Amino acid sequence: MSGQLNLQFPGPDNLHVVIAGSWLLTDSHPSAGDIAQQLQSRSDIRRISFDSTDLTQWDSGLLTFLARVYQLAGKHNIDIDPGGLPDGARRMINLAMAVPPHEDTGKHGEKLPLIEHIGEKALAMWRAAPEMLHFLGEVTLSFGRLFRGTAQFRRSDLMLIIEDVGPHALPIVSLISFLIGLIVAYMGAVQLAQFGAQIYIANLVSLGMTREMGALMTGIIMAGRTGAAYAAQLGTMQVNEEIDAFRTMGFNPIDFLVLPRMLALVLVMPLLVLYAGIVGITAGMFVAVTIFDISTFEYYQQTVRSMAWTHIWVGVIKGTVYGMLIAFAGCLRGMQCGRSAQAVGEATTSAVVTSILFIVIAASLLTILFQQLGI
Amino acid sequence: MLQNTNPDDHIVAQDLTLAYGDFIIQHDLNFTVRRGDIFIVMGGSGCGKSTLLRHMIGLKAPASGRVLFAGVSYWESSPAEQQRIKRGFGTSFQSGALWSSLTLAENVALPLGEYTDLAPADITEVVSLKLALVGLAGFEDFYPSEISGGMQKRAALARAIALDPEILFFDEPSAGLDPISSRRLDDLILELRDSLGTTIVMVTHELASIFAIGNNSVFLDTETRTMIASGDPKMLRDESTDPGVRRFLNRGEI
Ligand SMILES: Nc1ncnc2c1ncn2[C@@H]1O[C@H](COP(=O)(O)OP(=O)(O)OP(=O)(O)O)[C@@H](O)[C@H]1O
Numbered sequence: 001m002s003g004q005l006n007l008q009f010p011g012p013d014n015l016h017v018v019i020a021g022s023w024l025l026t027d028s029h030p031s032a033g034d035i036a037q038q039l040q041s042r043s044d045i046r047r048i049s050f051d052s053t054d055l056t057q058w059d060s061g062l063l064t065f066l067a068r069v070y071q072l073a074g075k076h077n078i079d080i081d082p083g084g085l086p087d088g089a090r091r092m093i094n095l096a097m098a099v100p101p102h103e104d105t106g107k108h109g110e111k112l113p114l115i116e117h118i119g120e121k122a123l124a125m126w127r128a129a130p131e132m133l134h135f136l137g138e139v140t141l142s143f144g145r146l147f148r149g150t151a152q153f154r155r156s157d158l159m160l161i162i163e164d165v166g167p168h169a170l171p172i173v174s175l176i177s178f179l180i181g182l183i184v185a186y187m188g189a190v191q192l193a194q195f196g197a198q199i200y201i202a203n204l205v206s207l208g209m210t211r212e213m214g215a216l217m218t219g220i221i222m223a224g225r226t227g228a229a230y231a232a233q234l235g236t237m238q239v240n241e242e243i244d245a246f247r248t249m250g251f252n253p254i255d256f257l258v259l260p261r262m263l264a265l266v267l268v269m270p271l272l273v274l275y276a277g278i279v280g281i282t283a284g285m286f287v288a289v290t291i292f293d294i295s296t297f298e299y300y301q302q303t304v305r306s307m308a309w310t311h312i313w314v315g316v317i318k319g320t321v322y323g324m325l326i327a328f329a330g331c332l333r334g335m336q337c338g339r340s341a342q343a344v345g346e347a348t349t350s351a352v353v354t355s356i357l358f359i360v361i362a363a364s365l366l367t368i369l370f371q372q373l374g375i
Numbered sequence: 376m377l378q379n380t381n382p383d384d385h386i387v388a389q390d391l392t393l394a395y396g397d398f399i400i401q402h403d404l405n406f407t408v409r410r411g412d413i414f415i416v417m418g419g420s421g422c423g424k425s426t427l428l429r430h431m432i433g434l435k436a437p438a439s440g441r442v443l444f445a446g447v448s449y450w451e452s453s454p455a456e457q458q459r460i461k462r463g464f465g466t467s468f469q470s471g472a473l474w475s476s477l478t479l480a481e482n483v484a485l486p487l488g489e490y491t492d493l494a495p496a497d498i499t500e501v502v503s504l505k506l507a508l509v510g511l512a513g514f515e516d517f518y519p520s521e522i523s524g525g526m527q528k529r530a531a532l533a534r535a536i537a538l539d540p541e542i543l544f545f546d547e548p549s550a551g552l553d554p555i556s557s558r559r560l561d562d563l564i565l566e567l568r569d570s571l572g573t574t575i576v577m578v579t580h581e582l583a584s585i586f587a588i589g590n591n592s593v594f595l596d597t598e599t600r601t602m603i604a605s606g607d608p609k610m611l612r613d614e615s616t617d618p619g620v621r622r623f624l625n626r627g628e629i
């Protein structure tokens with residue numbers, strides 16, 4: 001038997017609520033809507049009493065109903081006579097009423113109108129700029145302390161981070177660089193073969209891989225791999241108040257957490273870029289030798305002839321700049337992270353997007369710069 | 376697997392050994408939680424109370440031994456049966472473990488929405504009631520990161536009692552609460568037991584609430600890595616033969 005509700009009016013100002021049957025959360029039972037209606041239409045009611053003699057079983061289902069009745073009574077200034085309720089229910093309702101509700105509702109309330117929403121977003125973006133500059137300043141100061149030898153961080157942390165961003169990244173860097181070398185060589189060779197100039201595959205691949213593609217691809221891989229990891233690590237530390245713990249104990253979290261991470265990536269990126277170049281050139285050689293009948297020695301000769309130290313330097317400089325930007329973006333987003341799992345996810349996403357944006361801007365600027373300098 | 380047990384025995388631990396890998400935390404635990412007990416798990420910090428709780432709520436399989444719920448051995452049951460048993464549990468963890476990307480109301484509403492047929496409007500009312508029961512009326516729209524540690528603890532309790540579970544597992548529910556909130560929490564726990572017949576298994580160091588509401592207990596020892604006492608905590612305080620247990624229950628003043 002599910003719950004039943006019967007409203008009686010024994011006196012002119014008295015509403016008698018008869019509750020019967022089983023009032024369980026999972027059963028269907030009447031809502032307090034009827035009572036709300038009665039109180040609305042009969043303004044002379046001053047007292048609500050209860051009868052629960054036929055109540056068989058109850059749990060939060062009944063309590064929810066009663067809480068609603070109490071709330072209605074409070075709104076209409078009506079007395080409640082809880083005498084007819086089960087003892088336990090009465091005591092539980094008293095517990096629920098013991099602490100008055102916190103009056104600050106609507107704090108996450110109404111949604112902003114569209115224009116205002118756009119305005120808010122724009123302002124937030126505007127406010128983000130000084131925050132980024134502030135962080136840049138802090139990192140610069142931290143590097144200053146590093147060179148003066150007063151930066152506080154654990155050398156063993158640095159080694160662990162280097163291991164993680166360097167050697168552990170080799171498989172994925174190899175895979176992608178090999179693929180890029182393969183594609184550049186093949187696409188180029190098909191065109192060059194029309195003029196019988198297949199041998200220039202070597203020039204195309206070695207130049208492309210060392211000057212541009214090696215750095216760019218490594219940058220994008222590291223943005224997804226390491227930038228995201230930095231943001232997630234620092235973000236989680238932010239959630240657990242670990243960063244606050246560093247601050248209160250007098251450690252500078254920038255020195256302790258950001259500096260080794262930036263340093264690690266800046267040290268490792270040039271090596272990864274060189275490595276990517278070598279793998280790419282090897283892939284090109286593979287294509288040239290197996291598909292376009294160029295001998296290994298010829299390819300080698302042509303590569304050496306086409307290479308110049310400047311190409312290598314340009315690639316390494318670009319890669320180092322990308323590395324710095326990736327580490328900066330990852331650490332920035334991690335340190336700005338909010339205090340929820342959701343915020344960590346947002347920080348990670350934002351770190352990758354920001355890194356790639358930075359890489360694109362830096363790549364354009366550097367290309368123009370080197371062009372102007374005639375390098 | 377149904378065992379022949381007393382219908383009053385709600386949870387039975389049989390020769391339970393808890394371990395992380397080869398590292399044995401506690402061995403040979405035997406105790407019985409009767410229906411409607413407020414069962415206290417006591418012991419020094421790091422002795423394995425939270426670990427015991429994790430084994431009882433089905434998060435971790437014991438190294439050996441069994442946990443029976445109403446005569447059914449949890450770890451020897453089928454996944455469907457385990458799911459059914461777990462539906463009767465409500466748990467609050469030592470660290471709160473609220474879902475940080477949901478508001479308090481959404482935290483409490485999630486199990487209600489998943490496991491009942493209640494309409495959204497009804498769920499809102501149940502959620503308000505549960506939050507009011509732990510003294511958090513009006514905090515529905517706050518995120519866990521926007522309330523204090525003690526409030527997070529209480530919100531986690533509201534989530535644990537959302538479905539009126541048969542068994543409630545609390546890990547240090549009153550740690551971080553002021554004496555008044557802590558007292559109110561004791562009242563709530565007693566009321567859940569008296570009115571709804573809930574069985575309560577609770578880890579706590581709060582001597583005041585141990586004596587006020589506990590009627591059965593187990594005492595885990597760090598040195599010997601097993602239980603050294605069980606029964607009504609008030610009796611243990613006055614009559615236990617183990618000096619360690621008496622010292623613990625008398626705040627070392629013995
Ligand atoms: N994931 C884990 N892996 C290995 N050992 C663990 C793990 N979690 C806990 N331990 C060990 O188990 C023991 C008991 O831990 P547990 O968290 O159960 O203690 P506790 O009795 O709840 O302590 P407290 O009162 O401080 O909460 C500790 O010695 C701890 O080192």
Ligand SMILES: [Mg+2]
Nearest residue numbers: 424425426469
């Ligand atoms: Mg614990």
